[in-house]
Amino acid sequence: MSTRTESPAAADFGIDTTSRSTGEAVRDYLARLRAGDLGSLPAVLGLVALVVVFRVLSDGFLTLDNTANLLAQGAGKMIIAMGLVFVLLLGEIDLSAGTASGVCAAVMAMHYVRAGNLLGGMGTTVFLVFACGLAVAALLAVFLRIWAGAALSLLTLVLAVVGAPANPWLEMLLALGVGAAIGVITGFLVSTIGMPSFVVTLALFITWQGVILRFIGEGGVFGIGTDPVLFAVANGNMSVLGSWLLCAVVICGYALVVLGEHLSRLRRELVTTPTPLVVTKTVCVAVASIAATYALTRNRSTNEYADIRGVPYVVPIVLVLLAVGTYALNRTRYGRHVYAVGGNAEAARRAGINVSRIRASVFVVGSSTAALGAIVYSSKVGSVDPQAGGLNTLLFAVGAAVIGGTSLFGGRGKVLHAVVGGLALAVVENGLGLLKQPAAMVNIVTGLVLLLAATVDALSRRRAARG
Amino acid sequence: MSGEPILELTGVRKGFGPVRVLHDVDFTVRAGEVTALVGDNGAGKSTLVKCVAGIHPMDAGTVRFAGEPVRVAGPRDAARLGIEIVYQDLALADNLDIVANMFLGRERGPGGLLDEAAMERAARETLASLGVRTVRSVRTPVSALSGGQRQTVAIAKAVLWDSRVVLLDEPTAALGVAQTWQVLDLVRRLADQGLGVVLISHNMADVFAVADRIAVLYLGRMAAEVATREVTQTQVVELITAGRSGELGLARPETAVV
Ligand SMILES: Nc1ncnc2c1ncn2[C@@H]1O[C@H](COP(=O)(O)OP(=O)(O)OP(=O)(O)O)[C@@H](O)[C@H]1O
Ligand SMILES: [Mg+2]
Numbered sequence: 215m216s217t218r219t220e221s222p223a224a225a226d227f228g229i230d231t232t233s234r235s236t237g238e239a240v241r242d243y244l245a246r247l248r249a250g251d252l253g254s255l256p257a258v259l260g261l262v263a264l265v266v267v268f269r270v271l272s273d274g275f276l277t278l279d280n281t282a283n284l285l286a287q288g289a290g291k292m293i294i295a296m297g298l299v300f301v302l303l304l305g306e307i308d309l310s311a312g313t314a315s316g317v318c319a320a321v322m323a324m325h326y327v328r329a330g331n332l333l334g335g336m337g338t339t340v341f342l343v344f345a346c347g348l349a350v351a352a353l354l355a356v357f358l359r360i361w362a363g364a365a366l367s368l369l370t371l372v373l374a375v376v377g378a379p380a381n382p383w384l385e386m387l388l389a390l391g392v393g394a395a396i397g398v399i400t401g402f403l404v405s406t407i408g409m410p411s412f413v414v415t416l417a418l419f420i421t422w423q424g425v426i427l428r429f430i431g432e433g434g435v436f437g438i439g440t441d442p443v444l445f446a447v448a449n450g451n452m453s454v455l456g457s458w459l460l461c462a463v464v465i466c467g468y469a470l471v472v473l474g475e476h477l478s479r480l481r482r483e484l485v486t487t488p489t490p491l492v493v494t495k496t497v498c499v500a501v502a503s504i505a506a507t508y509a510l511t512r513n514r515s516t517n518e519y520a521d522i523r524g525v526p527y528v529v530p531i532v533l534v535l536l537a538v539g540t541y542a543l544n545r546t547r548y549g550r551h552v553y554a555v556g557g558n559a560e561a562a563r564r565a566g567i568n569v570s571r572i573r574a575s576v577f578v579v580g581s582s583t584a585a586l587g588a589i590v591y592s593s594k595v596g597s598v599d600p601q602a603g604g605l606n607t608l609l610f611a612v613g614a615a616v617i618g619g620t621s622l623f624g625g626r627g628k629v630l631h632a633v634v635g636g637l638a639l640a641v642v643e644n645g646l647g648l649l650k651q652p653a654a655m656v657n658i659v660t661g662l663v664l665l666l667a668a669t670v671d672a673l674s675r676r677r678a679a680r681g
Numbered sequence: 682m683s684g685e686p687i688l689e690l691t692g693v694r695k696g697f698g699p700v701r702v703l704h705d706v707d708f709t710v711r712a713g714e715v716t717a718l719v720g721d722n723g724a725g726k727s728t729l730v731k732c733v734a735g736i737h738p739m740d741a742g743t744v745r746f747a748g749e750p751v752r753v754a755g756p757r758d759a760a761r762l763g764i765e766i767v768y769q770d771l772a773l774a775d776n777l778d779i780v781a782n783m784f785l786g787r788e789r790g791p792g793g794l795l796d797e798a799a800m801e802r803a804a805r806e807t808l809a810s811l812g813v814r815t816v817r818s819v820r821t822p823v824s825a826l827s828g829g830q831r832q833t834v835a836i837a838k839a840v841l842w843d844s845r846v847v848l849l850d851e852p853t854a855a856l857g858v859a860q861t862w863q864v865l866d867l868v869r870r871l872a873d874q875g876l877g878v879v880l881i882s883h884n885m886a887d888v889f890a891v892a893d894r895i896a897v898l899y900l901g902r903m904a905a906e907v908a909t910r911e912v913t914q915t916q917v918v919e920l921i922t923a924g925r926s927g928e929l930g931l932a933r934p935e936t937a938v939v
Contacts, residue, residue, distance in 0.1 A: 557774035565786030
């Protein structure tokens with residue numbers, strides 16, 4: 215069959231339209247909204263409303279200094295939320311993501327504080343249990359055929375046993391590896407043993423909290439702010455030149471991917487979004503990037519003798535994770551299978567997808583990403599204490615994903631949702647802090663916002679089911 | 682090659698816990714023929730299909746494909762042999778679009794990546810060949826489709842592959858008159874191309890319109906496998922409801938109840 219003979223048949227396909235006018239596309243979008251597919255629209259509107267409200271209530275809110283600070287404050291939990299999106303896509307939950315990230319932070323900090331001597335830091339018995347845990351995780355990952363999880367667990371085991379000297383990059387790798395190992399264990403318990411993820415991760419939530427306490431000790435604290443690299447992760451800024459380079463990379467990257475794909479689809483007569491919409495989107499991203507870079511490269515120091523400028527490192531960190539996560543979900547077979555299992559596990563099984571492997575893998579993704587979040591939030595405060603990853607870390611992370619538009623019922627969600635929702639919650643936390651509201655108030659508002667988002671999710675799902 | 686057995690099941694037994702659903706069922710699918718599989722609700726038709734698909738492991742029984750004994754341990758094995766199934770409950774992921782559903786588990790693309798362009802083209806051609814005219818775009822999520830449209834997608838999904846045996850479990854249940862004829866026509870065309878086709882249906886008119894042979898399941902037992910031209914509709918209905926019709930059927934259907 216040549217392409218020539220295929221084309222008429224393809225063109226024949228009912229009233230299938232490959233190109234829509236902008237008006238039609240907008241109408242389609244409105245119809246989707248009415249059908250209950252809200253995406254991140256409520257979160258974006260909420261974010262705008264919150265920013266306006268806090269701007270009116272507090273002069274200090276929309277200053278450059280506070281904005282940069284807000285990004286760094288929210289980034290850690292936002293990153294945890296990005297990983298949780300994968301778990302939520304399957305309709306599962308990982309209640310242990312917060313404290314699991316705390317364990318990663320504790321191991322990372324102990325390695326730094328003890329100059330690489332984890333054996334000395336933990337004591338012989340605890341270290342043996344720790345090493346065995348990593349070995350078991352590596353074996354389980356091989357059993358589940360999650361090779362990345364196996365490799366990371368094994369690497370961490372080797373690093374821990376060898377006692378490599380302190381090095382910030384090594385410490386971050388260690389955190390990531392511990393996160394992957396934890397995810398393998400969670401994933402195995404949920405997918406192979408078949409326990410509900412709610413129970414498994416609730417049990418592990420408490421367990422990891424105890425582990426952190428055991429590692430750090432009652433009232434103890436590991437300072438990591440003395441290492442320039444570990445400190446810079448959440449507190450450092452790119453140079454002005456670097457910031458503009460990042461801006462250029464973001465704009466060019468986005469344009470290349472979005473416009474490039476659009477053109478190639480147009481050329482091959484595939485279904486496309488209207489060109490004006492694609493161009494508008496690209497222009498919006500470009501304008502927003504330039505404006506943000508311009509603002510963040512101005513001096514934002516509140517002290518006239520200091521000069522603070524440049525895009526905080528957390529911005530490229532979040533952007534890279536966003537790009538990687540989005541690519542994995544939209545462009546790879548793995549991502550397609552994650553959505554399929556979340557949408558209809560039985561259909562996925564009948565299509566020959568290894569459902570239990572996919573189910574286990576999302577926990578590995580979730581915990582590994584939580585470990586990256588732990589690096590960022592530990593860097594922000596410059597130390598790790600027994601409360602690391604506890605308190606409302608998890609609430610915030612789940613909240614961010616759900617507020618952003620990811621469904622708790624599985625099948626619907628994007629990594630971008632975690633970023634949008636994370637920003638909204640960071641604004642709430644930061645804004646209420648500026649208004650000198652006590653923690654009680656912050657917790658109440660955050661909880662209510664999450665409840666509101668979950669309500670929207672449940673209602674829109676009902677609406678979609680009613681058709 | 683027409684008339685050659687392509688898929689032969691012998692002595693298939695299947696139970697769910699204490700409940701026996703299939704009792705030593707023998708069933709043959711011939712290349713180039715449409716075999717109708719009929720039986721009352723709960724007779725075990727869908728269960729038999731799922732055993733062939735590798736979704737339910739059989740408790741006992743053997744499968745021969747093109748004369749060779751094979752073991753179908755999972756959906757991938759079935760797909761590898763060239764066995765495609767349209768399930769009664771359709772088995773589509775609501776949150777994915779038509780293209781993604783049609784290629785689910787067998788996505789095209791290099792490495793772990795997706796070749797959306799190739800998949801979209803193939804999906805559209807297949808749908809066009811089925812004469813689908815009511816779906817707006819192949820990128821419509823399945824959740825936005827009507828029952829009949831979903832059924833068409835499920836059928837298109839099975840037709841997409843170079844298969845040798847296609848089993849359709851009540852493929853026309855939700856279809857309108859015109860679409861039903863399209864599907865029956867397709868069923869006939871597939872058989873004429875040399876495929877072995879199994880059509881499960883409760884509609885005798887449909888069965889007699891396209892089937893070469895009729896197999897009747899009665900309470901999990903194979904009551905009769907006969908050529909369509911040798912029986913009347915009344916006889917088939919009797920076989921379905923009583924397990925026996927004159928000389929045809931089970932020797933002692935009343936014992937089958939146990
Ligand atoms: N997963 C299962 N677990 C337990 N029992 C089952 C299961 N699937 C089917 N059964 C039972 O097996 C019997 C046969 O069911 P099956 O779905 O094969 O019937 P069918 O012939 O396809 O009927 P219909 O015409 O209604 O589709 C029924 O009694 C049903 O209750
Ligand atoms: Mg059935």
